[in-house]
Amino acid sequence: MSTQQELRERRRTRLRFQLRRKAGGRPRLSVFRSGKNIHAQVIDDVAGRTLASASTLDKSVRESGKTGADKAAAAAVGKLVAERALAAGVTQVVFDRGAYLYHGRVKALAEAAREGGLAF
Template sequence: MQSETKQTIKRAEKRKTRIRKTLKGTAVKPRLSVFRSNLNVSVQAIDDVNGVTLAGVGTYNKEIKAAGKGKTQKELSAIVGAKIAEKLKENKIETVVFDRGEYKYHGVIAALADAVREAGIKL
């Protein structure tokens, strides 16, 4: 019998592969991959065809850390969403495929996606 932690990790990996098998990012429509930990949130725009990361932002960036001083993780993820949308617009990308990974579309992940949408990027 496996420990509960190992079972949780296995279930998360299954969710991630189940979601990712249908998502492919291109240079025109990259995959917006989200990673969430207890302290940080990071987002990458990935071109899966060429295997290149086009843009990336996270709460570990100095300017986002300074802007998010004393804010909740949900508010920080909204700042990250607005910043990644800004970087995508600089690269002339207007549409992305949203990859929530193993996480539920709720709370921090939903706030990030909403901020990207509000900035004018189509998900």
């Protein structure tokens, strides 16, 4: 029987393999979700550097909401990371949900990033 952590690691490995195949040189929008916060980064894997990032710990997002663990905060982070990515000259990305299911806060962040101007 597999534990929750092993299943999460298998999903992450499977997804990253598919992303490398299909990326075509595009940067990836990586999401990390914890119990209290959510973080997003636009990463250029070829150069090995972060182009843009945002999280619920940023001052602008923190002032607008009470908590970082809800869909509204995730949507705010999605819009903010889209703004910062567009300022860095990135318009197309590959969405890396990590080991998380595309549901709830992860989905809210992705939809807000799309509305903010990122294409994926």
